[in-house]
Amino acid sequence: MKAAVLTQLNAPLTLEQREDLAPSGDSVVVQLHAAALNRRDFWITQGMYPGIQFPAILGSDGAGVVSKASDSPAASWMGREVIINPGWKWGNDPRAQGSAFEILGMPIDGTFATEILVPAEYLHEKPSHLNYTEAAALPLAGLTAYRALFTQGKLQPGEKVLISGIGGGVATLALQFACAAGADVIVTSSSAEKIASAIRYGAQYGYNYNGTDWVGEATTEFGLVDLIIDSAGGVGYRSLLDLAAPGGRIVNYGATAGPPPKLDLFKVFWKQLHLIGSTMGSPSDFSEMLHFVNEHKIKPIVDETLPLNAVNEALEKMRHSTQFGKITLDCRD
Structure with a gap:
């Protein structure tokens, strides 16, 4: 697999070749077709975010196809087109996230890569009216x-x-x-x-x-x-x-x-x-958001799509806030 990796603050991400991922337990490997940037990614590169760890694969938004799975019921996702809920371990209180809440893309390896390991509970079917780029633009911002x-x-x-x-x-x-x-x-x-x-x-x-x-x-x-x-x-x-x-x-x-x-x-x-x-939202919020998007056939606005190896160019564009809509990455190898 290939991944854009942050190794130090205020420095470009480096494109690395890494070992291909292998699923375990209830996790699956998603072959990513597209990812999207968020302001969070830029803040992390500038040291303006708590708990920064190195090395880190940034990226909270992604869409692709489940390419590997091990145990049932995770195996039922094999071959399916998916998007990923980037808010993990919300907790039991719908009013606010718990202390264990995490956002995909640091410290958890994120979507600026050709593939990603994801627990099956955070997978959702890609809305059929969206292509992969549009779907990748949806999760965190939506x-x-x-x-x-x-x-x-x-x-x-x-x-x-x-x-x-x-x-x-x-x-x-x-x-x-x-x-x-x-x-x-x-x-x-x-x-x-x-x-x-x-x-x-x-x-x-x-x-x-x-x-x-x-x-x-x-x-x-x-x-x-x-x-x-x-x-x-x-x-x-x-x-x-x-x-x-x-x-x-x-x-x-x-x-x-x-x-x-x-x-x-x-x-x-x-x-x-x-x-x-308000913050990102609970698992129920994510499911309701997808239902709303499907019902109204909403397509996220994509400002520009760049290849994964141009991730630093995408981050620089976000620095200057010139975009209208989402900046996305083509993650296909």
């Missing part, structure tokens, strides 16, 4: 977007939704999911091109969050919003409090801009706002 919108955000048809920082994998899938669920959606970005792309995919309006009064413009054109899906935090968080309708919900699945320097609790309690945290 799970995160689904939990933020539905499990935590309690989205209902006809509600007004803001998705901030449109362009990344989670945000673009949240846009697609919210539109499919019958919501009215607006987005923010600092890129006019990304805003235009979001409108093509169903957003009603888009606003440059660096604008002097984008909240006033949004309120006038669209009105106050019931649900906000945000991954930034930072200084812009105060604008979200202004745009949220009374009784509205703000769900955060990240804080790329850091903590808000000032949280106006007066607005929080006077407007009866709900501030909610």
Whole structure:
């Protein structure tokens, strides 16, 4: 097998030839056709993630065919087209992950490789309307977007939704999911091109969050919003409090801009706002997300596909956040 391996921080991944994998117990070997990048992969290369270990095969998203299996019932997966749930050992409480929770792709060897060893419990049938590249773009971002919108955000048809920082994998899938669920959606970005792309995919309006009064413009054109899906935090968080309708919900699945320097609790309690945290999601969330994707025939937006040996080029593109949708890798040897 071939694998792109991280051996030190702030250094390119190296493509290594390794021994082919062998299944054991309830685990199977998946011959990967495609993988996808997440912001997590870039953060790990920069040392901005806890518990980094070397060497590490990064990559949380993958799709392929089960090529080897040993014991029953894992053998029933032989030859089947699959995608992988990247959230392992969630625990028994659906409200939050347990202390043993792990994400595929460090410390567990991930999908930036030609094959991977996966316990059968984390396998799911690849949606038949998706090709391998589209399927690989779905797992981590789709799970995160689904939990933020539905499990935590309690989205209902006809509600007004803001998705901030449109362009990344989670945000673009949240846009697609919210539109499919019958919501009215607006987005923010600092890129006019990304805003235009979001409108093509169903957003009603888009606003440059660096604008002097984008909240006033949004309120006038669209009105106050019931649900906000945000991954930034930072200084812009105060604008979200202004745009949220009374009784509205703000769900955060990240804080790329850091903590808000000032949280106006007066607005929080006077407007009866709900501030909610969210992560990737439980096994039930993953199954429900796949059902939703199959029901609505949703296809993740793929910005670009590169060969496995160009993984460093893909990571560099993620560094500059120029993509709209997912960056994927062709893992076929």
